[in-house]
Amino acid sequence: xxxxxxVEIEIGDNEPQGSIIxxxxxxxxxxxxxxxxxxxxxxxxxxxxxxxxxxxxxxxxLNGGMAMRAWYDIYSLxxxxxxxxxxxxxxxxxLEQWITREQERGIRADRIVVAGFSQGGAIALxxxxxxxxxxxxxxxxxxxxxxxxxxxxxxxxxxxxxxxxHGTLDPVLPMALGRESADFLLAGxxxxxxxxxxxxxxxxxxxxxxxxxxxxxxxxxx
Numbered sequence: 001x002x003x004x005x006x007v008e009i010e011i012g013d014n015e016p017q018g019s020i021i022x023x024x025x026x027x028x029x030x031x032x033x034x035x036x037x038x039x040x041x042x043x044x045x046x047x048x049x050x051x052x053x054x055x056x057x058x059x060x061x062l063n064g065g066m067a068m069r070a071w072y073d074i075y076s077l078x079x080x081x082x083x084x085x086x087x088x089x090x091x092x093x094x095l096e097q098w099i100t101r102e103q104e105r106g107i108r109a110d111r112i113v114v115a116g117f118s119q120g121g122a123i124a125l126x127x128x129x130x131x132x133x134x135x136x137x138x139x140x141x142x143x144x145x146x147x148x149x150x151x152x153x154x155x156x157x158x159x160x161x162x163x164x165x166h167g168t169l170d171p172v173l174p175m176a177l178g179r180e181s182a183d184f185l186l187a188g189x190x191x192x193x194x195x196x197x198x199x200x201x202x203x204x205x206x207x208x209x210x211x212x213x214x215x216x217x218x219x220x221x222x
Contacts, residue, residue, distance in 0.1 A: 006030050006098075007052040009037050016049035018111035018136065018219055019102040021095065023053060023120025025142075027068045030054045033117065036203070040212045046219055049107070053098055055091070055120075071119045072146075079144075079177060088146050092127040099131070113218060115139035118173060118201065122146045125162070125181070129155045129190070137161040137218040139211065142173060142201055145181035152188075162192045163214045165207050167199035 007030040010016055024032040030052035037050050055069040062074040072087030095114060102112055113136045116124035121143030128138035129151070137160060145151065162185065166178035175196060182194045193214065197204050 005054045007034055007054075009034065009050045009052075010048070011037065011042055011050075012044040012047040014047055016105075016107065017047040018113070019049045019051060019105075019107045020113045020115055020139075020215075021051045021053070021098045021102065022139075023071065023095065023114075023116035023123055024055065024069070025116075025118030025120055026060065026070050026074070027063075029069050036208065039205075039208050040215070042212065042215065046216075048219075049102070051098060051102070053094070056094075058087070071123045074119075077173070079180070083147055085147060085150075088123065088126055091123045092130070095123055095127045096131075099127075099135070109133035109135055111136055111219070113137045113139055113215070115141075116143065117141045117203070118143050128160060128162075129185075131160075132156065135160060137163065137214075139214070140164045141203065141207070142166050142170060142178065143181075144173065144177040145184060148181070148184060151184075155188075158189050159191055161214070161218055162190060163195070163211065164192055165195040165197065165210070167201060167204075168196050169199060170201045172201040 022033050055071045057067050058070050059065045059067050060070050071091040073084040075082045114124040114128045121140035125140045125145050164182045166175040168175050182192050185192045195210050197207050
């Protein structure tokens, strides 16, 4: 099991019936998206557990080799630049372990959403679309699909609901990268819902409202 630690929040008074495993972005930690739980205003009757894992600490090439929490190394922001395939696959294995952990705690695979922002969203997409068991969905914010050349031969989950969102003013990961990934998936028949907002590399209130609507839909309450 991953030894990097995590933050956990449950809504509802009874045993959770679903789990959302949410991965943070580069340099942050599991506390980063902790405040979003009350902002989503999800009904307690839904009985959800939010799990926010901390990424391992590793040197990041793009940041001058500085060590920070990161799901994988970044060599370049160029779409066709080299990717840290080993790091991406290692973090995908960590996410798979978190998924298994939730199943061992009584949550069915089809009640588990994998989510993430930026780097975390890339790992959520990479892992969720390759999952051997049908998950509830993927929430991918301000991110892109990593290792697209390996995707066709590895991905399996074509019917899985995918929510992708991006800021039109994002200076870190330009929206074109996210939109290109969404279009790539849509062209392959994947079930992608796309949203964009006039914001930078962040999350906005309108987006939180759309995430809430999507989660209610995924969990069959709307």
